[in-house]
Amino acid sequence: MIALIDCNNFYVSCERVFDPSLQKRPVIVLSNNDGCAIARSEEAKALGIKMGTPAFMIGDLIRRHHIKVCSSNYALYDDMSRRVMQVINEFIPRTEVYSIDEIFGDLAELSFQLPSKLATEIREAVRRLTGIPVSVGIAATKTLAKMANRFAKKHCRDQGVFVADGPELVKMLGATPVGDVWGIGPRYARMLEQHDFKTAADLVKAPEEWVRREMSVVGQRLLNELRGIPCLPFQPAPAAKKNICTSRSFGKLITSKREIRQAVATFTSSCARKLREEGSVARKVHVFIQTNPHRRQDEQYFHSITLELEVASNSTGELLKYAMKALDLLYKPGYNYMKTGVMVLDLQPASEVQLGLFDQQDRAKETRVMETLDELNRCFGRDVVRFGTQEFNKKWKLKQEHLSRSFTTRLSQVATIGGKKCSTP
DSSP: EEEEEETTTTHHHHHHHOOOHGTTSSSEEEEEGOOEEEEHHHHHHHTOOOOOGGGGHHHHHHHHTTOEEOOOOOOHHHHHHHHHHHHHHHHHHHHEEEEETEEEEGGGGGGSOOOOHHHHHHHHHHHHHOOOOOOEEEESHHHHHHHHHHHHHHTTTTOOOEETTHHHHHHHHHHHHHGGGOOOOOHHHHHHTTOOOHHHHHHTTTTTHHHHHOOOOOOHHHHHHTTTTOOOOOEEEOOOOSSSEEEEEEEEEOOOOOHHHHHHHHHHHHHHHHHHHHHHEEEEEEEEEOOTTOTTTTTOOOOEEEEEEEEEEOOOHHHHHHHHHHHHEEEEHHHEEEEEEEEEEEEEGGGGGGOOOTTOHHHHHHHHHHHHHHHHHHHHTTTOOOGGGGGSSSSSSSTTTOOOOOOOOOOOSSOEEETTEOOOO
């Protein structure tokens, strides 16, 4: 059996952990630059706020119902996610993190435990130790576990647990519209409904030959998963990334090349840090800049360039050299720039670097410098030690007018009681 543990309305739940006054109150969390609603409490959903709704379109609704609006606090959410996953790993040794708020657990080696009891214990432990509510779905395959988790949220909200086995599995399949099956997009959903496959129970009975013909081998795997035959491999360790990208829209339109350089340098530093964390190096650096296509009154410009390094590297200094060169080639004055981004490509393990014949850089020394930089930033905070081109005055930073404190990642912002700092979950 496989369990899927999913945090309920995760971003909203993180905000509520440190602000109890938000309990039972409609809350939404906005995307970058306070753009669209990307997380909604159940109370906000009940008011008709849809996922992805632009904030400016629901201003009257926000004021009328006193909806709490939060800017995305990714530092807080990442740290809370790590804490949740750590608790779950105490119960299930073999897990696969699927997203920031979802994790699969392999229960094959825990057959001595009753699945429903284990799920309840996990749910209670996560809530007690982190404050985050979770739902647990358990079934024979990943696809069924995903469906069971959804069923738990919709039909077993108080218990927060659903085990899809025997009669319960039949009930779940019959209650799940085919468009809500994990892996079926809108196009396939329409096609299946046109052929009278309305629910997952209908799809389970579909002829294999027809599914393979109409939905290819992907549909065949999905059909097997629905029938309780595992086809999606369990991956305890995340697959190696093929590229790493960091990009942001600016909080305001930018014309200054210096401010764009700051952003490109910061994004390059982020990519380099992630490379070192994964033990990888990059062979290519890709940089792009663009204006706002929705501002028709502005002259538009979008361009990108990819430069190849002489020797694959994860050194921030070396990647910055290429990124700055790319920006020099890309930048044109006179435009209102909205966004820039950096991507490192053609990744390979750091242990398999092919050195250049004429390479004169002391790479062993550079590695030690990067290790020291990473250690200092781990101790004192991200980017406290940085390269000069990043600077400290971020005029291009994201618009975050409703940002909560970094309760778990900055000592100066931890929760307090009676004026004294206290430990947080």
